[in-house]
Amino acid sequence: MQAKHEFPPFVLEDSTLLILGSFPSVKSRELGFYYMHKQNRFWKVLAKVFEDEYPSSIDEKKEFLKKHKIALYDVIDSCEIVGSKDATIKKVVPTKLDRLILQSQIARIYTTGNKAQELYQKYQEKELEMPAIALPSTSALNAAYQEEDLEKAYSVLKEKVLEKMVAPLLLWYQNSKRDLPWRKTKDPYAIWISEIMLQQTRVDKVLLYYQRFLTLFPNIVSLANASEDRLFKTWEGLGYYTRAKNLKKAAQVIVEKYQGIFPREYEKILSLPGVGSYTAGAITSIAFHEPNPAVDGNALRVISRYLGLFEEITHSFTKVKMEHRIKEVLTSSNAKEFNQAIMDLGATICLPNSNAKCYLCPLMESCKAYQNDWVHLLPVKTKKIVKRHEKKTILILECQGKYALLKRPDKGLLSGLYQFPEMSYAKEKEDVLFWCKNNNYSVLSIEQLPIKKHVFTHLVWEMNGYFVKVLNQSDTFIWVSQDELNHYSIPTAYSYYSPNKRTN
Numbered sequence: 001m002q003a004k005h006e007f008p009p010f011v012l013e014d015s016t017l018l019i020l021g022s023f024p025s026v027k028s029r030e031l032g033f034y035y036m037h038k039q040n041r042f043w044k045v046l047a048k049v050f051e052d053e054y055p056s057s058i059d060e061k062k063e064f065l066k067k068h069k070i071a072l073y074d075v076i077d078s079c080e081i082v083g084s085k086d087a088t089i090k091k092v093v094p095t096k097l098d099r100l101i102l103q104s105q106i107a108r109i110y111t112t113g114n115k116a117q118e119l120y121q122k123y124q125e126k127e128l129e130m131p132a133i134a135l136p137s138t139s140a141l142n143a144a145y146q147e148e149d150l151e152k153a154y155s156v157l158k159e160k161v162l163e164k165m166v167a168p169l170l171l172w173y174q175n176s177k178r179d180l181p182w183r184k185t186k187d188p189y190a191i192w193i194s195e196i197m198l199q200q201t202r203v204d205k206v207l208l209y210y211q212r213f214l215t216l217f218p219n220i221v222s223l224a225n226a227s228e229d230r231l232f233k234t235w236e237g238l239g240y241y242t243r244a245k246n247l248k249k250a251a252q253v254i255v256e257k258y259q260g261i262f263p264r265e266y267e268k269i270l271s272l273p274g275v276g277s278y279t280a281g282a283i284t285s286i287a288f289h290e291p292n293p294a295v296d297g298n299a300l301r302v303i304s305r306y307l308g309l310f311e312e313i314t315h316s317f318t319k320v321k322m323e324h325r326i327k328e329v330l331t332s333s334n335a336k337e338f339n340q341a342i343m344d345l346g347a348t349i350c351l352p353n354s355n356a357k358c359y360l361c362p363l364m365e366s367c368k369a370y371q372n373d374w375v376h377l378l379p380v381k382t383k384k385i386v387k388r389h390e391k392k393t394i395l396i397l398e399c400q401g402k403y404a405l406l407k408r409p410d411k412g413l414l415s416g417l418y419q420f421p422e423m424s425y426a427k428e429k430e431d432v433l434f435w436c437k438n439n440n441y442s443v444l445s446i447e448q449l450p451i452k453k454h455v456f457t458h459l460v461w462e463m464n465g466y467f468v469k470v471l472n473q474s475d476t477f478i479w480v481s482q483d484e485l486n487h488y489s490i491p492t493a494y495s496y497y498s499p500n501k502r503t504n
C-alpha cells in the first residue's frame with residue numbers, strides 16, 4: 001500500500017533549518033505525527049532548547065516553527081508498507097528536498113531518529129551534497145534518552161554553521177583590510193562600478209581604471225547617455241566589454257524606472273542587466289548595510305575549506321547553499337564588513353590550490369580543511385570549461401601612413417568595437433599576398449609579426465600577424481593615422497598587433 005502525506009511540508013521563505021523525520025506508517029501520518037503525537041517529546045524538547053512556551057495546539061506549533069525559522073518535514077514522500085513495522089517499508093520515494101531549500105533560506109538539515117538518518121543518507125545526502133546532523137529520536141520508546149539528554153543533543157539546533165568564524169574574521173579585517181578607493185565611498189553607483197570592474201579583473205588593474213571612469217561618467221545619467229565609442233574607449237584594456245555594455249543598459253533602466261536614483265532593494269538591483277546575486281549582495285551590503293551575502297569564487301573557496309565541504313562549487317545549487325549559510329550569520333551591523341572580509345581573505349590569504357597561507361589565517365584554529373590537511377583538495381571543482389580554439393591571421397594594412405580598421409558587428413563577441421582586418425590562418429606570406437590580390441590591394445612590402453594567443457572565457461584565439469604596406473586604400477575599411485588609432489576602442493586581442501603597441 002502506498003502511504004501518502006496527509007499534509008504539506010512546513011517551510012517558509014525565511015526558514016533556516018530543516019528537521020526531517022521518518023514516519024512511513026499510515027497511522028502516524030493519519031495522526032499528523034509532528035503535531036499530534038501525545039507521547040512524543042519532540043515539542044517539549046524544542047520548547048526547552050529555544051527557551052519558549054510549550055506549543056499545544058497545531059496553530060501554536062506552526063507559530064513556533066515560524067518564529068524560530070524551522071522547516072519541518074519527512075524524509076519519505078511515499079512508500080509501500082508490507083507489514084506492520086517500519087522495517088517492512090518498501091518502494092520508498094524520497095522527498096525532493098532541493099525544492100524546499102531553493103524556496104527558503106535553509107542552511108542546515110537535521111534528522112530525528114535512526115530511521116530518518118538512514119533514509120536520508122541512502123536517498124538524499126549524495127544528491128544534495130549536504131550532510132544532515134543526526135538527532136536522537138524523541139519517541140517515548142527511546143528509553144536511552146532522558147529528557148535532559150535530548151535537550152543537550154537538540155541544543156545543536158541553535159548553532160549556526162558559520163557562527164564561530166564571524167568574530168575572528170571581523171577582527172582580522174579591522175586590522176588587515178586593503179586600502180581601496182571604493183571602500184571610501186557610500187555611493188551605490190561608485191560601489192556598483194567597482195564591483196562590475198572587479199568581476200573578471202584583478203584589483204591592481206581596476207585601480208588604474210576606477211577613478212578615471214568615475215571622472216568621465218560621474219553619475220548614472222552621464223553613464224546612461226554615454227556614447228558607446230567613448231564608453232568602450234574608457235573601458236579599453238579591462239576586457240570583457242559586455243560588462244561595459246551592461247553598465248550602460250542598467251544605467252538607462254535606472255533612469256527610466258527609478259528616476260536616476262540607484263535602487264536600494266536587492267530584487268531591483270538583481271534585475272539590472274549584468275548584475276548577479278554576488279554583485280547585488282555586495283552593493284546592498286556595502287552601500288546599504290543589508291544582510292545579503294556576496295558569494296563569488298573567493299567566498300566559495302574560503303567557506304568550502306573552512307567547513308570542509310566537498311561540494312562541487314561549479315553547481316549553482318552549491319552557491320545557493322553557501323548563500324544560505326552566510327546569510328544566517330549576517331546582520332545589518334556586520335554584513336558590510338563580513339562580505340569584504342571574505343573577499344580580502346580569499347584574495348590575500350586563502351589562495352587557490354596549494355598557495356593558501358594558513359599560517360597567517362585568523363580562522364586556522366577552527367578551519368576543517370586545515371585541521372584535516374584538506375586545503376589542497378578544496379574546493380572541489382571538477383567541471384572544466386573546454387575552450388574552443390580558433391586560428392586566424394591579423395593584417396596591419398598601411399597605406400601612406402594610414403591604417404585599415406573596421407567596426408565589428410553589433411552582436412556577438414567584442415561587438416561594436418574596432419578591429420584590424422583579418423583572414424583565415426595564413427601559414428605563409430604567399431597566403432597573405434593571395435588575399436591582397438583577391439581584395440585588389442597592390443602590395444609594396446610584407447613583414448611577418450609574432451604569434452600571439454588570446455584567451456577568452458570559452459575561446460582561445462591563436463593568431464599570427466602580417467604588416468603589409470599597400471599602394472591603394474579601399475572603402476571596405478576606415479583608414480586612420482597612427483595617432484587617430486588611439487581614439488578607437490580596439491580590444492586587447494587585436495591591439496597586440498597595433499602599430500602603437502607593437503614591440504615584437
Ligand code: SF4
Pocket residue numbers: 302305306349350351356357358359361362363364367368369370375
Ligand atoms: S586556515 Fe587555510 S584553508 Fe582554512 S580558511 Fe584559513 S587560509 Fe583557508
